[in-house]
Amino acid sequence: MARSLLRTPPARGPFAPDFWRSPLRGIRFTAVLGVVLLVGITILFVTGLLSYAAYNPDLARVNDMTPGKGLLGFYLFSWPTDPPWLYRLTQGVHVTLGLALVPVLLAKLWSVVPRLFTLPPARSLTHALERISLLLLVGGALFEFVTGILNVQLDYVFPGSFYPLHFYGAWVFFGAFLAHVVLKAPVAFRNLRAMREGSGEPGDEPDELAAPRPDRPTVSRRGAFGLVGGASLLLFATSAGRSFDGPLRETAVLTPHGGPEPGGGPGGFQINKTAAYVGVRAGETSEEAWRLTVAGRSGTARLSRADLLGLPLHSADLPIACVEGWSTSDQWWRGVRLRDLAALVGHDEPVDVLVESLQRRGPFRRAALRANQVEDPRSLLALFVNGEELTLDHGYPARIIVPAAPGVLNTKWVERLTFGEV
Ligand SMILES: Nc1nc2c(c(=O)[nH]1)N[C@H]1C(S)=C(S)[C@@H](COP(=O)(O)O)O[C@H]1N2
Ligand SMILES: [Mo]
Numbered sequence: 058m059a060r061s062l063l064r065t066p067p068a069r070g071p072f073a074p075d076f077w078r079s080p081l082r083g084i085r086f087t088a089v090l091g092v093v094l095l096v097g098i099t100i101l102f103v104t105g106l107l108s109y110a111a112y113n114p115d116l117a118r119v120n121d122m123t124p125g126k127g128l129l130g131f132y133l134f135s136w137p138t139d140p141p142w143l144y145r146l147t148q149g150v151h152v153t154l155g156l157a158l159v160p161v162l163l164a165k166l167w168s169v170v171p172r173l174f175t176l177p178p179a180r181s182l183t184h185a186l187e188r189i190s191l192l193l194l195v196g197g198a199l200f201e202f203v204t205g206i207l208n209v210q211l212d213y214v215f216p217g218s219f220y221p222l223h224f225y226g227a228w229v230f231f232g233a234f235l236a237h238v239v240l241k242a243p244v245a246f247r248n249l250r251a252m253r254e255g256s257g258e259p260g261d262e263p264d265e266l267a268a269p270r271p272d273r274p275t276v277s278r279r280g281a282f283g284l285v286g287g288a289s290l291l292l293f294a295t296s297a298g299r300s301f302d303g304p305l306r307e308t309a310v311l312t313p314h315g316g317p318e319p320g321g322g323p324g325g326f327q328i329n330k331t332a333a334y335v336g337v338r339a340g341e342t343s344e345e346a347w348r349l350t351v352a353g354r355s356g357t358a359r360l361s362r363a364d365l366l367g368l369p370l371h372s373a374d375l376p377i378a379c380v381e382g383w384s385t386s387d388q389w390w391r392g393v394r395l396r397d398l399a400a401l402v403g404h405d406e407p408v409d410v411l412v413e414s415l416q417r418r419g420p421f422r423r424a425a426l427r428a429n430q431v432e433d434p435r436s437l438l439a440l441f442v443n444g445e446e447l448t449l450d451h452g453y454p455a456r457i458i459v460p461a462a463p464g465v466l467n468t469k470w471v472e473r474l475t476f477g478e479v
Pocket of ligand 2: 329378379380381464465
């Protein structure tokens with residue numbers, strides 16, 4: 058005792074071990090939350106990578122501007138068009154689960170916060186490395202949750218830069234997360250097993266997370282889990298409705314795109330950006346003003362809406378599913394097949410396409426689609442939805458709709474299609 062006093066001054070405030078008094082803290086409390094996060098964050102990581110792949114980010118530099126993703130693009134694959142609700146599911150899970158895990162993440166951080174204040178800051182090189190990895194872990198988790206939630210809540214507050222931030226953040230975070238799991242999983246599972254077997258005795262190792270001088274409990278451990286789980290359920294119940302149309306959407310009170318339906322009628326389903334918001338005026342889309350340019354191997358065609366109506370029209374029941382996690386139920390789209398338009402300009406074989414909108418400012422004016430998407434008979438340049446002409450807000454005179462693709466690839470107010478050289 059005397060010797061250690063000589064070496065270090067007595068710890069004060071949060072650095073003093075008995076500053077932390079909650080009797081809830083302990084390895085077992087942390088272990089339960091840790092295992093929930095182990096499963097939950099793994100699902101977030103996988104669905105996040107899928108979401109990235111769904112953009113076809115390796116297609117030209119249109120869909121993804123992430124500078125030098127290099128090796129981190131190693132796993133990318135051609136995003137399929139089946140099942141048509143694929144992105145609706147993966148991205149709905151990513152966002153809704155991410156929101157529901159917030160209370161668990163906060164409780165987990167609360168449960169280990171005294172460890173942030175241990176002195177000396179590093180006992181050895183290994184200890185120093187472990188603490189740096191914890192910094193990346195906690196910082197990474199907060200960063201990913203905050204950027205994700207801001208994107209969902211504030212409709213792209215990071216124009217053009219959310220993707221690289223959330224993408225690189227995910228890899229840093231997941232690296233630290235893996236290291237942490239490898240280090241801590243044995244302890245966590247040992248404690249869970251002990252809890253299940255009902256052994257109240259402390260394990261053979263000291264509980265480093267328990268308060269040395271705990272206060273009297275005001276809530277049981279079970280009660281605390283109930284609180285965290287209840288908060289998660291509440292977040293789930295007030296966000297999951299964004300993945301459906303009709304009355305269910307109105308249950309999503311905590312997140313945008315969850316309110317009442319945007320008007321009634323055939324066009325009465327969710328609108329991301331209205332024409333007015335992005336500066337598209339009805340004059341530009343009129344029968345006289347608007348022409349579609351289709352370019353490809355054999356030349357260029359300029360088509361009016363009347364010309365398009367003269368081509369074979371086809372239908373497809375498809376949803377719109379946004380990266381923000383909301384989606385619509387299937388809508389009944391009708392228009393010209395993309396592969397028919399490709400054939401019109403000399404491409405009978407599957408071919409990529411660059412789609413450009415007449416919109417002049419803001420993001421999402423251009424998108425590239427891959428040959429497998431162009432090839433699918435349900436991929437349309439839609440002219441009608443639910444039996445009526447598209448409304449201006451849904452992309453009149455013509456918009457793209459592709460099965461299983463993220464909403465952002467379903468370009469509205471299309472004015473040019475360039476097949477082949479993407
Ligand atoms: N020209 C243009 N097309 C666009 C967008 C846009 O901002 N401009 N937003 C995209 C995004 S992010 C989504 S989710 C869908 C939404 O389609 P909706 O507004 O018809 O629901 O349109 C896509 N097409
Ligand atoms: Mo979107």
